[in-house]
Amino acid sequence: MFFEIKKSSDSTFRNSHNIVRDIWLNCDDGWKITDLGVARIYSKGYVEHCAMDQQFFIELINSPEPKFCGNFLAIIVNADGEITITHDVHRGTPMAVSRNPWLITNLLRDSTELVWADRYVKVNPVGLIIDDLYFNPYGDFDFELQSRQQVVQWLHRYIDGKFQQFLSHNHEPIKVFLSGGIDTLCLFSFLKRHTDNFEIVNYEHVDFTKTYCNKKHLIDQYWGYKQIHLWSKPTVLLTGANGDENLLRSPGTINLLLMHYGLDIFDLIGPENYHYKYLTADKLKPLYEKQRMDPDMWELTQDYQPLCEQILNINLHDHQHWHFDNTLTLTPFKDLELLKRMLKLPQDDQLDQIMNAGISKELMSMNDESLLEGLSNRKNQNTQENLYKIYEKYKNNTRTS
Numbered sequence: 001m002f003f004e005i006k007k008s009s010d011s012t013f014r015n016s017h018n019i020v021r022d023i024w025l026n027c028d029d030g031w032k033i034t035d036l037g038v039a040r041i042y043s044k045g046y047v048e049h050c051a052m053d054q055q056f057f058i059e060l061i062n063s064p065e066p067k068f069c070g071n072f073l074a075i076i077v078n079a080d081g082e083i084t085i086t087h088d089v090h091r092g093t094p095m096a097v098s099r100n101p102w103l104i105t106n107l108l109r110d111s112t113e114l115v116w117a118d119r120y121v122k123v124n125p126v127g128l129i130i131d132d133l134y135f136n137p138y139g140d141f142d143f144e145l146q147s148r149q150q151v152v153q154w155l156h157r158y159i160d161g162k163f164q165q166f167l168s169h170n171h172e173p174i175k176v177f178l179s180g181g182i183d184t185l186c187l188f189s190f191l192k193r194h195t196d197n198f199e200i201v202n203y204e205h206v207d208f209t210k211t212y213c214n215k216k217h218l219i220d221q222y223w224g225y226k227q228i229h230l231w232s233k234p235t236v237l238l239t240g241a242n243g244d245e246n247l248l249r250s251p252g253t254i255n256l257l258l259m260h261y262g263l264d265i266f267d268l269i270g271p272e273n274y275h276y277k278y279l280t281a282d283k284l285k286p287l288y289e290k291q292r293m294d295p296d297m298w299e300l301t302q303d304y305q306p307l308c309e310q311i312l313n314i315n316l317h318d319h320q321h322w323h324f325d326n327t328l329t330l331t332p333f334k335d336l337e338l339l340k341r342m343l344k345l346p347q348d349d350q351l352d353q354i355m356n357a358g359i360s361k362e363l364m365s366m367n368d369e370s371l372l373e374g375l376s377n378r379k380n381q382n383t384q385e386n387l388y389k390i391y392e393k394y395k396n397n398t399r400t401s
Contacts, residue, residue: 001044001073001093001323002211002219003027005083005104012214014325017042020081020125028211029232029325036061038079045072045323046330047088048162051169060086065135066120069162071322071331081125089137090336091117093322094222097130104130106322107218117316138312141340143305148349151341152362158341159363162332163190172328174198174236177229178390180376180383182274182357182364183240183247185390187332189367191238198238200390200397207232209325224320234326241320243333247360248342248353249275250318251284253311255291258354259301261347264292273355274377308343312336 002013003025009016010026017025017033025031025042034041034057041057047070050056061076064086071092076084085095085104096112097104104121105112115121119132146154176191176198178184191198206212207230212219219225229237244250248257258265265288269276291297301307316336321329342353352358364371374390376383 001028001030002107002215003031003073003105004107005075005085007102012210014210019075019077020083023083023128025075028215029209030234030323030328040077041074042077043072043074045088045092046070046166046170046328047072048165050165064120065133066091066137067135069335071329071334073322083121083123083125085121085123087120089139090316090334091137092319092331092334094319095121097121097132099130102128107215108221109218117319137316138309138336139340141308141312143308144344145346146341146344148345148359151345151349152359152366154341155338155359156363156366158337159187159190159332160193162335163194166330166332167194170236172234172236174238174330175201175229175231176238177201178374178387179240180374180385180387181240182360182375183243183333184238185371185374186243186360186364187238187240189364189371190332193367196397198397200394201229201237202387202391204229206230207325211325219324222319225324228321228324229327230324231327232325234328236328236330238330239321241329241331241334242315242318243360245315245318246333246335246339246342247357248339248350249357249360250315251279252287252291253314254279254354255288256297256301256307256311257350259292259298260304260307268351269355274357275355279354311343312339315339 004010005023005025007022009024013026014029015027015031019025019042031042031044034054036054036057039061043052047068060074064076064084066087066089068088070088073087073093093106094108095106095115096108097115098112103112115132118137119134122131122133176188178188178200209232212230224241248254255265265279269279300310321331323329361372374386376385
């Protein structure tokens with residue numbers, strides 16, 4: 001879902017659309033054009049609860065403020081030439097603007113200004129004035145603690161519902177790349193509850209599309225796209241994007257949480273823990289130390305409510321996967337509702353998740369405990385060591401590229 005909206009066509013992209021007067025949408029493959037008379041919509045991605053059809057777009061035109069779960073971008077051009085760029089409630093892609101030269105894009109440059117993820121964009125056709133409009137991406141949130149059982153049961157129903165909804169209207173082939181980490185294995189356990197129509201990818205694949213070749217120097221600024229599968233034909237790739245962040249395993253935010261509890265990660269975690277090598281990596285130590293020495297961070301962590309609000313805000317702006325050409329990335333963990341529920345856990349259960357991914361393992365076990373056999377013994381360490389067990393079990397769903 002890489003794009004630039006500017007005052008000229010750009011032949012380095014696969015597609016260029018003259019959307020109104022002298023304004024062009026330059027983009028990769030996979031975008032759809034829907035003409036409803038009152039407006040034309042250029043869109044890419046998915047919503048979880050329904051197909052992105054005419055009925056959906058009519059609702060979007062009437063109420064463009066982001067509110068739907070999914071991972072999509074929609075550019076609405078009405079009959080008067082006004083442009084509205086809207087998206088799902090937790091926008092998957094970064095977005096930036098420049099007023100001189102005039103530009104809206106998700107291929108960031110030094111000359112562009114970031115549009116925060118609690119904003120969507122409108123362009124006034126008179127003078128091409130860009131306005132970013134605030135909306136509330138966080139929803140309601142109370143801080144009442146719940147038991148581990150309550151949280152796990154809620155998470156299981158909620159994530160399972162995501163797959164049930166998406167699969168009810170998806171018609172593209174689904175591919176799963178199991179990294180050996182907890183997130184893709186956990187999501188795979190939910191997927192196969194509902195379908196056996198998938199391929200486990202036991203190979204690396206990148207089609208050298210026009211946009212990939214011409215824009216790779218800009219795309220490589222995003223770590224989530226330095227190693228990505230890319231098929232030129234319509235494909236859904238299941239990814240664990242934002243799983244670390246929204247399920248309480250991201251180093252920066254869990255360090256803040258531990259500071260609230262008066263704990264030091266290096267005193268807490270040992271070689272027996274799943275996250276030991278990952279969380280105690282040398283490159284992370286300066287991050288922990290900087291946070292712990294910052295008086296503003298200490299003040300923030302004293303009160304649980306503002307701390308949680310800060311963690312939600314950090315994760316909202318952590319963009320990881322937002323589609324590439326005809327490869328659509330399915331990202332069920334890209335959802336702050338998961339994080340809000342994790343923050344309701346008692347301290348001991350949060351610590352179990354931080355150190356051992358205990359909640360994630362429990363969710364996976366509720367679907368298929370045998371998948372735990374494919375999990376790497378240490379996060380991000382020799383990640384594929386146990387995957388042969390999964391490949392053997394699902395050999396009818398794999399192939400050699």
